[in-house]
Amino acid sequence: MREVAIIGVGMTRFGEIWDMSLRDLVVEAGLGALTDAGTDTVDSIYVGSMSSGQFVGQEHLAPLMADHLGMVGVPATRVESACASGGLALRQAFMEVASGMSDLVLAAGVEKMNDGADVTAVLATASDQEEEVYYGVTFPGLYAMIARAHEQAHGTTEEDLSWVSVKAHRNGAKNPKAHFRREFGLEDIMSSSMVAEPLRLLHCSPVTDGAAAVLLCPLERAREFSGQPVKIVGSGLATGALSLASRPDPAFLDAVELSGARAYEMAGMGPEDVDVAEVHDCFAIAEICCVEALGFVERGKGKDAARDGITDLGGSTPVNLSGGLKSKGHPVGATGVAQAVTIVEQLRGGAGELQVEGARTGLAQNMGGSGASSVVHIFQGV
Amino acid sequence: MPGIVGYGAFIPRNRITSEEIARQWGKDPETIKRGLLLEEKSVPGLDEDTITISVAAGRAALARAGIDPLKVGALYIGSESHPYAVKPSGTVVLEALGLGPEIHVADFEFACKAGTEAMSVALAMVESGRADYAMGIGADTSQGAPNDALEFSASAGGAAYVFGETDLVAEVLETYSYTSDTPDFWRREGEFYPRHGGRFTGEPAYFQHVLSCTRAILDRSGYEPGDFKHAVLHMPNGKFPLSAGKKLGFTREQLETGWIVNTMGNTYSGSSPTGLAAILDIAEPDDLILITSFGSGAGSDAFILRATELLPERQARAPSVRSMLDGPRKYVTYGQYAKLREKIIVND
Secondary structure, three states: OOEEEEEEEEEOOEEEOOOOHHHHHHHHHHHHHHHHHHHOOOEEEEEEEOOOOHHHHOOHHHHHHHHHOOOOOOOOOOOOOOOOHHHHHHHHHHHHHHHOOOOOEEEEEEEEEEOOOHHHHHHHHOOOOOOOOOHHHHHHHHHHHHHHHHHHOOOOOOOHHHHHHHHHHHHEEEEEEOOOOOOOOOHHHHHHOEEOOOOHHHHHHOEEEEEEEEEEEHHHHHOOOOOOOEEEEEEEEEOOOOOOOHOOOOOHHHHHHHHHHHHHHHEEEEEEEEOEEEOOOOOOHHHHHHHHHOOOOOOOHHHHOOOOOOOOOOOOOOOOOOOOHHHHHHHHHHHHHHHHHHHHHHHHOOOHHHOOOOOOEEEEEEEEEEOEEEEEEEEEEE | OOOEEEEEOOOOOOOEEHHHHHHHHOHHHHHHHHOOOOOOEEEEEOOOOHHHHHHHHHHHHHHHHOOHHEEEOOOOEEOOOOOOOOOOOHHHHHHHHHHEEEEEEEEEEEEHHHHHHHHHHHHHHHHHOOOEEEEEEEOOOOOOOOOHHHHOEEEEEEEEEEEOHHHHOOEEEEEEEEEEEEEOOOOOOOOOOEEEOOHHHHHHHHHHHHHHHHHHHHHHHOOOOOOEEEEEEEEOOHHHHHHHHHOOOOHHHHHHHOOHHHHHOOOOHHHHHHHHHHHHHHOOOEEEEEEEEOEEEEEEEEEEEEEEHHHHHHHOOOOHHHHHOOOOEEEEEEHHHHHHOOOOOOOO
């Protein structure tokens, strides 16, 4: 396998972007990545999108994106793994470059969620239709059950969940591309509307439009395009039971642990080597579970991490300095690629107020559904 | 420019609380009250509709104007709940008010903006010299689908304005309209309840039009927000007008009098016109007043008014908006509400 580097990144602002369509979003992010790398050609394109068909009625996304990026004829592939679609697009692009099949590969992620679709119903298609959806449960309900299981196993309280949101919004307020650039105090979060006990509105990520893209090439060619390439040193993908009831422990995300272990193994590293991470905090409880499963804290200790500053700027493993899905926003198919963009910016030293001093190794973890698919990438500055 | 010679409003006595509606659907009333800033809303009685509300408001407007009804040369009624799909509301209203038959009449519809649209055209009829007096009314018995967020706001009421050249209670100093094709809320032919684009009704619709329209009329007139004693912006819920007002630079104090949505609800075409009536009820000579409406689809009309010396003596000639909001009320249960709003299917 060849070593692979990211040589360009691009990302739209995240939010309710009423004046941009699905294709506009991909084009802005894709051209951003190409411009960043100073090139106007690619050998192959991957685009991750969870459900463009149900959100805006557009399937057959890969040729559409190639066309609108001005690259008709270029091989293009759309990949889907629910909310992990973006991370999976990055992994496919990584594999294509690593295999030697292509040199310049664009990995994009996009979702246009605010266009009139019944978002809760569309998202619910990522859970188990026969074992979960038929009984009326939606994602806030599923993550609420994970939160209850975590509470029973480890005593995780509503206040513990709320500290995760306080941290997300404190950091997201400084991210110019974030959907909700606004800080919230503990009281604001704990008195926000109840969505599914114990999850309140401010424990849940918003419904967001956005796109992100990264351009990959073999490490040996990276300097042709970028003064600050970032290597992908590990990639891990894993699956778990789709239905929450079929998992050995609903308070633990096995697929996240397994995808992390695979990425750590490929990189020859462990959680202690990670200087900065972006994890999939679609709900506050998800960040708590993910930092445990990735080994940033011991199992059961995730509840204290945000409050004690372990996962904040200055802590042992800063997590979601972008604001995470909670504050930055969660255009589901774009999220995995947007996480990679954040980490690349950190490793280039260009994260401004949110910069982790001397960050050399970063990790991005992106998952689908209630954690039935998880993809982890580990990045290193060159 | 001509101005307002008489105004009047009407709000039915029936009320339903946000709590009662929330209870019916298993929603948390505190969340609704805090999120939408809605305490209760008016509900039309079995014999109340856009026509009866228009007549009641029109009578009050004529009483305040003190003019010969036969001199009213135009009557326009804006509503999205005209009782008939074909046959005007205006003809019944003109007979009941003793207007006509030498009168130009039309029913208007532009979602929640139809009331200010009627006012705008009435004003233009006087301005052009085609009528000595002209009446514009905004009135609705608004529809909101059961278990929709709109059910907490859609209410009943309206206001009427008589425009003329002399004996004004408020001069019209400036008008401005801002319109674009923005389909945020609609009800197709034959459908009973309106549909809406959720959060699309916010930034690209309400805020884009209300803010653009208000900024433009301020620009054209040369006035600053601080020059106004009162301002009223269309009130689809409690939060939107306060948030838009703040963005425009108005204080809560300037918005307070016209902000009647928390206990009236959204009377659609009657919303900002009734808010304006509440302002005129207490305004003093030379007070500068701004009104900006909003109708889905979408557009806004804005007017800048200045109260005259004549206003105070005309205020008491008809009931005030506050007397109808705070006076005798009858609270209905959700069951009674369902009956009154014809949500229960019965055999003929």
